[in-house]
Amino acid sequence: MKTRLSLSQKSGLLSLGLFAAILLVWQLLTLPETHVAAANVDPEYAALMGGGGAKAASGFPTPAAMAQTVWDKLSHPFYDNGPNDKGIGIQLGYSLARVLGGFFLAAVVAIPLGFAIGNSRVVYQAINPYVQLLKPISPLAWMPLALYTIKDASASSIFVIFICSLWPMLINTAHGVANVKKDWLDVSRTLEVNPLRKAFRVILPAAAPTILAGMRISMGIAWLVIVAAEMLVGGTGIGYFVWNEWNNLSLTNVLFAILMIGVVGMALDSLFGVLGKRVAYQE
C-alpha cells in the first residue's frame, strides 16, 4: 500500500530538491578550473590577474566556503572593530532602526491623514493631485534635498524611508476608510455613536485589513530602499556594508549580506502577514 503525502510534505520535498539542485549547480560552476586555466589562458594574463587560474575562479565562493562564512559571521554578529569592520548584527540593526523610524513616522502621518481623505470627498479631491504627483517620485530623488536641509546622513535616510512608506499606507487607509460598508455606518448612526468612538470602534476595525495591507507594502518598499539609501550616504547599515565589501572585492561577504537582507525582509513581511491575519474578518 502506498502512503499518500500531504500537500505540505510534497511541497517541502520539492523545496529541498530545489535547494539541492541549486547547491549542485553552484558547486559545479565554482569547481577549481586549474587544469583548464593552465591549458587555455595565457600565463602572462593569468599572472596579471593576480596569480594562477585556480585563484581567479575562486573569486566566487564555493558553497562550502560560503557556509563557513555564514557560520563565522553569525557566531559573532555584534563585534565592533571601528567604522569599516562591524558585525552583521550591528549593521542590520542600524538599517532596521532607520526603517522602523521612517516607517513609524510615516504611519503617524499617513493613517490620520488617510482617515481624513477617506471620510470626506472634499479633502480627497483637495489632496489627490499632490498624492498623484509625489507618489511616482523615486524616494532616492529626495536624498540630495534631505541631505541639504537636514544635514545629517542618518536622518536623511530616515526621511527617505518616511517618504517611500507614506504613499501605500496613505492610499490604503483612505481606500479602506472610504469603503467601510454603509450598513455599519448606518448602524452607528442609529445608535448615535459619537465620532471618536465611531472612528475607533467601527471605521478602524472595518478598514484595518486594508490599512495593514498598505503597511505591509510600505514595509517591503522601505526595506528595498534602505539598502540603496545607505549605499548612497555610507557610514553604517547593511547597504553600506554591501558597498564596502564590494570595494574590498569580497564577493563572499556581499553574498552573505544579500542573504541576510533577504532573511530580514522575509521576517518583516511575515510579521505583517501575521498582524494582517489578526485584524482580518470574514463577512
Add this chain to the structure above:
Amino acid sequence: MTSPSIHPFLQVENLARIYPSPTGGEPVTVFDHVNFRIHKGEFVCVTGHSGCGKSTILNILAGLDSASLGNVFMDGREVSGPSLDRGVIFQSHALMPWLTVLENVAFAVKSRWPARNKQQVREHAMRYIELVGLKGAEYKLPSQLSGGMKQRVGIARAFSIEPKMLLMDEPFGALDALTRGVIQDELLKICAETQQTVFMITHDVDEAILLSDKIMLMSNGPHARIAEIVNNTLPRPRESSAIHKQPHYYPIRNHLVDFLVSRSKLFGSLRDAPGAPSSPTVFDPADLIESEPEAFSELPVGKPHIHLVNA
C-alpha cells in the same frame, strides 16, 4: 395602558420623494401624499410592489434619509436625524463581523447607556441574547452563525436599546420558511412582552397577517401612495403554524393578494381623476366577511385560540 389618544405616537404627513430626472426632463416622483399614523404599541406592516418606495419611507422614519416634502413626527417632535429612540433591523442584518455576538449587542447597549460599566452592559446584552434564543452562541463571530441566527442577533441588538419604536426592512426575506416561522413566533412573543411599536416592511402576505395590527398597502409608483389600510382583527396570541385556521385569515389574505395582483396598478391611473382619494381607504375584515357568512359562523371570532390549542 392609555387608549390611542388624538395625538398618535408617530405621524407622517404628506411625505414625498422626488428625484431629478436623469435625462433632464420632468422630475420623477417615487411617492407622494403619503400620510399615516401609528399608535403606541401598534405593529404596522407595509407591503407593495418592488420599487414603490417602502425602504425609502423606512429610512426617512429612521432619520437615515430625508424626504423631499413632508414631515415625520414622533412623540410630538419632528424626526430630523437618526436616534436611539428608533431601533432599526436591517435586511442584511448589518452585524459587525469583527465583533462576537455578545460584543455586537454590547456595542449597542454601551451606546445607549454610556455610563454603565462593563458588567452591567454585559448582563443587559446577555438578557436580550437569551431572549432570542442564542444563549451559548454569545462568543461566536457572525461568520460562524447561520442566516437565521445572524438575523436574531440583529433583533437582539435592536431590542436591547429599548427603543420607542422599531423599524424593520424585510428582516426575514433571506430566510427559509421554517426558520422564518420560528423567528416570527419569537418576535411575536417579544413584542407582546415589551409592548413594542413596530413599523415593518414585508413582501410576505402571511407574515403581515401573522404579525401586524394594521397592514398598509402601497400602490405602484411613480406617484405611489398608501392606498389602503387593512385592520388586522385576528385575535392574539397568534402562532405561525396555526394562523390559517382563523376565520378572518382567508378573507384578509384574499383581500391583500387581490390588492397586490390588481388594485395596486389601478390606483396609479386613478390618482389624477377628479375626486380621487388622497387619504387611504380603511378596510375592516368584518366588512369583508359579511359576504362569507358561513366561514364566520363556524368559529366564534372571540375565542379562536381555544380551537388552536386543541388543534
